[in-house]
Amino acid sequence: METARDNRWALLIAGISGDKALQEEYLRQLRILRGLLTGAMRLPEDRVVVLVDDPAAAPDLTPFKATRDGLVEAVRRLSDRVAKEDQVFVFIAGHGSSDGRGYRLNLVGPDPTGDELAALLYSIPARQFIVVNTTSCSGGSVEDLSGPGKIVVSATRSGVEKNRTHMGRYFAEALVENAGDVDKNGRVSILEAFEYASRRVEEHYTKEGNLQTEHPVLDDSGDGKAHARPSPENGDGLLARTAYLDTGATERGEGIPSAEERRLVAAAQELEGQIQALKYAKATISEEEYEKRLESLLLKLAEVSAKLKKK
Structure with a gap:
């Protein structure tokens, strides 16, 4: 029986953690995502590239370090194999920073700016990108990452929200056993995962009795203006509604x-x-x-x- 070429790829990044407990949490998220992608979603292992701040702490995940050079090399390796009709999923955990003029992703060593990150990622010749940036200040990266065919999710609505975020674990949770599957079609779209994570973030802060310091947003219209509630009225959510990380055969x-x-x-x-x-x-x-x-x-x-x- 003839089988079709798989057009999916993934780049999972855990930037510098600065804290043992946070490092374990970021690695947990990457393990969940990698396990889902290569397990239930049947993505070949060689199509998932992982970068972490300390590979010695995660020998089961990757030998590659989350440095600027490491990111450049990961992108180069993907660029050599990705085709124009393909989809690339990028998940970023860790810390970001913003000085009011722009976003920076905190890696080991030099930190790439938002526009440098976008230039690197989008040098991969793919049809569609799904970029989920769960770092602090990640809202500051939306304008740089936005563009045609780009679905951009950030844990914060601006670069001003600098506290630790929780969206990453809830985004991963949405995909586990299709927890975020609202329309009950046996799959979780990127929009469903985003809405599930947003709801769980709000519930987290309410339960803890704390002021909510992160507000997830999504942009897929390419205008660089992300929204907390994508809809026809604001023009966001169209691509994310029908974008999936699986092939469609998983639920059957x-x-x-x-x-x-x-x-x-x-x-x-x-x-x-x-x-x-x-x-x-x-x-x-x-x-x-x-x-x-x-x-x-x-x-x-x-x-x-x-x-x-x-x-």
């Missing part, structure tokens, strides 16, 4: 999907994206035209879904 409990199954999953995702785009454009067309287009897309999606169920 199957082995490696065939080329035909991948094609059908891609077709379903494309139709879902068109439906969401239509909903975002509803205010610009007549009600009659909207209903006509929606019915057509829903019928096509039903046909594709029926074929998938037979596989």
